Amino acid sequence: MNIALLLAGGSGTRTEQDIPKQFFNVYEKPVIIYTLEAFQRHPDIDGIIVSCLDGWQEILRSYARDAGITKLRKVVSGGENGQASARNALRELKDICSDEDIVIIHDAIRPMVSGDIISDCIVKCRQYGSGLAAMRCQETIVETKDGIKGDTNISRNDIMRVQTPQAYQYGRVMDAHERAVQQGITNAVYTNTLMLDLGETLYFAKGSEKNLKITTMEDVEIFKALLRMEKEDWVK
Amino acid sequence: MNIALILAGGTDSRFQMSVPKQFVNVYNRPVIVYTLEAFQRHNDIDAIMVSCLDGWQEMVRAYAKQFNISKLKWVVPGGKDGQASARNGIMALKSECRGDDIIVLHDSIRPFVSEEIISDSLKVCRTHGMGVAAVRTMDTIMRTQDGQVGTESISRYAIVRIQTPQAYRMDKLWDVHEKAVERGITGEVDTNSVVSKLGEPVYFSKGSDLNMKINTVEDVEMFKALYKMQKEPKKQKDKSVDKV
Numbered sequence: 001m002n003i004a005l006l007l008a009g010g011s012g013t014r015t016e017q018d019i020p021k022q023f024f025n026v027y028e029k030p031v032i033i034y035t036l037e038a039f040q041r042h043p044d045i046d047g048i049i050v051s052c053l054d055g056w057q058e059i060l061r062s063y064a065r066d067a068g069i070t071k072l073r074k075v076v077s078g079g080e081n082g083q084a085s086a087r088n089a090l091r092e093l094k095d096i097c098s099d100e101d102i103v104i105i106h107d108a109i110r111p112m113v114s115g116d117i118i119s120d121c122i123v124k125c126r127q128y129g130s131g132l133a134a135m136r137c138q139e140t141i142v143e144t145k146d147g148i149k150g151d152t153n154i155s156r157n158d159i160m161r162v163q164t165p166q167a168y169q170y171g172r173v174m175d176a177h178e179r180a181v182q183q184g185i186t187n188a189v190y191t192n193t194l195m196l197d198l199g200e201t202l203y204f205a206k207g208s209e210k211n212l213k214i215t216t217m218e219d220v221e222i223f224k225a226l227l228r229m230e231k232e233d234w235v236k
Numbered sequence: 237m238n239i240a241l242i243l244a245g246g247t248d249s250r251f252q253m254s255v256p257k258q259f260v261n262v263y264n265r266p267v268i269v270y271t272l273e274a275f276q277r278h279n280d281i282d283a284i285m286v287s288c289l290d291g292w293q294e295m296v297r298a299y300a301k302q303f304n305i306s307k308l309k310w311v312v313p314g315g316k317d318g319q320a321s322a323r324n325g326i327m328a329l330k331s332e333c334r335g336d337d338i339i340v341l342h343d344s345i346r347p348f349v350s351e352e353i354i355s356d357s358l359k360v361c362r363t364h365g366m367g368v369a370a371v372r373t374m375d376t377i378m379r380t381q382d383g384q385v386g387t388e389s390i391s392r393y394a395i396v397r398i399q400t401p402q403a404y405r406m407d408k409l410w411d412v413h414e415k416a417v418e419r420g421i422t423g424e425v426d427t428n429s430v431v432s433k434l435g436e437p438v439y440f441s442k443g444s445d446l447n448m449k450i451n452t453v454e455d456v457e458m459f460k461a462l463y464k465m466q467k468e469p470k471k472q473k474d475k476s477v478d479k480v
Contacts, residue, residue: 128385137397138451139399140426141398142395142432144395147393147440149438149440150370150398153432154390154395158379159379159380160378160380160386161373161376162376162377162389190376193376193389197389201385202385202386202387210454213375222446222462225458225461228464229460
């Protein structure tokens with residue numbers, strides 16, 4: 001069984017808007033619904049659980065019902081950061097998942113995730129035990145301590161940019177999250193950084209430049225442009 | 237005096253078309269014309285030089301005339317990489333400029349550069365001698381040997397991604413490129429990499445994800461969509477997320 005776990009716990013300050021970014025309307029539809037639709041459409045996804053910002057859970061259920069997201073099984077309370085949000089949802093999956101089942105963790109604010117990317121994460125996870133959407137950097141990367149100036153370049157060939165989705169075996173990822181709590185690791189942004197801190201080795205899957213994370217109003221503009229592109233492709 | 241030096245020397249074998257990406261037509265004008273227009277419009281830019289791929293220089297001159305890029309003063313031959321193209325331009329500017337003039341290097345394939353981003357690179361340059369457009373990354377970064385497996389992450393707060401524009405004082409820019417030759421530093425993709433190789437700090441100015449580089453045919457499509465959107469009146473203001 002493959003379960004999608006969407007992280008929608010953030011309240012986000014970078015957009016400088018009052019509505020949390022995962023609930024922004026773009027062409028009359030909240031961002032998170034685009035994301036849910038991507039997993040609803042995917043034939044290998046059996047169920048969806050969302051870790052959602054408090055106060056917005058009932059709203060999410062209503063939107064999802066109207067959009068025909070029949071795979072949505074549970075909406076749980078999000079946490080104070082990415083790590084807590086993932087952990088809350090993973091614990092809720094105890095009765096549903098066996099250790100070998102695959103959990104695909106994904107940001108609610110990455111609505112452009114494609115079927116290809118989801119598939120490759122699952123394939124890599126079956127093969128290697130983990131599959132993280134990732135890609136090479138196209139721009140020069142410079143290390144900085146203060147954000148004002150930089151010192152050394154990091155070679156583009158030595159690094160990967162890791163996005164979501166991130167697919168893990170349920171038993172292994174649940175265990176990692178419980179161990180993190182025991183060891184006092186509490187502010188990991190993502191499950192992959194948490195697992196690396198615990199000494200695990202992780203495998204990359206296909207990512208994409210289009211799979212953008214919506215964190216600023218500029219990103220909303222880019223997202224709109226991408227949607228329009230998709231439409232034009234379809235019209236042709 | 238502030239001079240924009242537009243880098244258009246590159247050919248990219250990964251681009252799936254015969255026309256080099258800086259000359260691909262988008263709504264009947266080449267990408268580089270949009271870039272030139274951004275600098276033509278900017279009040280603090282006094283003149284423009286293009287470091288241009290051989291064989292395409294006449295086209296740049298013709299389009300610049302057609303689209304009233306009156307600030308375009310020089311078109312010089314490009315080099316085989318970013319460092320060489322910049323160097324060719326700087327050599328040609330040496331006799332035209334004073335040491336405290338500012339040269340704003342910019343990729344011809346970043347047509348979406350905003351007025352604000354150009355202004356901020358100039359501003360940082362006046363304080364620190366250079367200002368290089370930079371953005372934070374929203375993805376997590378992992379170290380890898382083979383691109384298949386990783387064991388270590390780098391905090392995304394410890395790095396930035398470098399773009400253009402990159403504003404440098406002329407004397408600084410000349411110095412950097414001369415030192416590079418003396419020390420055998422060649423083939424770098426951008427001038428900031430040369431600065432880093434010399435062991436000197438690189439100062440950041442404001443960048444943007446919208447200030448995208450057109451590298452693939454997909455990026456051309458994306459540019460079209462963004463351009464069309466910006467041209468439209470904001471009729472959805474009330475209904476969309478734009479804060480009133």
